[in-house]
Amino acid sequence: MTSFADDIEAGGTDRRSRRRAETKAEILRLAVEEMAEHGAAGLSMSRVARRLGVQPPSLYKYFDSRMALYDALFGIGQRRYLRTARRAAEQAPPGLAGFAPVLRAGARWSAENPVLAQLMFWRTVPGFAPSEQAYAPALELRRDWAARAGAAVERGELGAGAAGEEGLDLLASLIAGMVSMQLSNEPGAGFEGSRFLRHVDRIPALFAAAYPPPGAEEAAREKRARTT
């Protein structure tokens, strides 16, 4: 979370546009610092301006309002989270087993970006509602999960309902619970050695316990017989 330079599309290639994009990125960076100190809902335009070495009204040349700043951060967070998950998915095995590395990558990202995660997953900033555009990546990610769950069902690793809305809601709750506990009880603790996120690797097994594939117990018995 050091730089937001790649997240701001410069309107043009002139020097002016480039400098403007740099300033915007700088403002976002300072805003995240602010939120880390005062909580996600505690972002203050005045304090950001002070950090930037500028009078408060000047910020409005770059962001229309405090809520617009939140929306930019929300959108950047969602895009980065999606990208992180997809990168992990590329190298993950297909089906159920692949959930572990994907979810772990997401959990790690949340631990490393607690401020953005709060904004994205809790939405507790009074008056803030993300724009449709900023929210779009979250819908894409859910589609990714649905596809993976569907593949797992086809492979006989999960029961039928797992890939439906109900199953995905359960899956989302499992991951949300660990991230949520982490953020509220150990914010800023990082991923390694985290009290709550260490359970993320258990999620595929828990999910499978909730939606066992047909004939799971028989398969388990056979497997045990083979290995012992």
Next chain:
Amino acid sequence: MTSFADDIEAGGTDRRSRRRAETKAEILRLAVEEMAEHGAAGLSMSRVARRLGVQPPSLYKYFDSRMALYDALFGIGQRRYLRTARRAAEQAPPGLAGFAPVLRAGARWSAENPVLAQLMFWRTVPGFAPSEQAYAPALELRRDWAARAGAAVERGELGAGAAGEEGLDLLASLIAGMVSMQLSNEPGAGFEGSRFLRHVDRIPALFAAAYPPPGAEEAAREKRARTT
């Protein structure tokens, strides 16, 4: 969440003390209304005063600061949540099976008191940290869970780690996930027909899947053989 009259200890029995306690309860009620409209972090002393028909500084005769008001609500919420869980526990079967009604009661309470639940479980109000006294019931509840999990281990319903810190963290994450998803995606939806809280009854089974008792699979096979 209609009245806070029972949550305010009147300093004495005189008319004055009684009226003072009534006003405090009224302020708390209006504060919750405010938070329901503007988000937990969006509580405004001025707006509460306006609703009460009083000038803002007058509120400070009843609560030392905005944070003191939050602390009172936090403490009341924790006490009520604990009481709700314990009432459910009285009628619940012992051991693992008893977790379902207890957790369900807690989930229902959270759905019916989304504002207090946000304040208690997310703690996203900038500058607010609960007092030790207000937080105490949460520790008591965790001890209740530990006792129940320990009993379940002794009864052979759960594996050894379930009653330790790690197991309780997982259990807390499971319930927190469902409540969290509910609060951020369907606030004010109530308990019945909730998209996420309906999964609460699955928690004991998921917990058992994460901490299977020794010989669980053999027992399951025998049971199946008996019933079929």
Next chain:
DNA sequence: GGCTAAAGCTAATAGCTATAGCTAATGCTA
């Protein structure tokens, strides 16, 4: 009925978001 303490008030301070309108610098273009 008188006195005390509680409960309200007004005034004021300091901080916040946001807008209006001005000035000066910047950097593209002719």
Next chain:
DNA sequence: TAGCATTAGCTATAGCTATTAGCTTTAGCC
């Protein structure tokens, strides 16, 4: 290189907010 439009900054201001100080009135106990 000179001109000039755009941009980026500024100050001033309005209308919020929380909170404190200090005064006045009301209420209710003895």
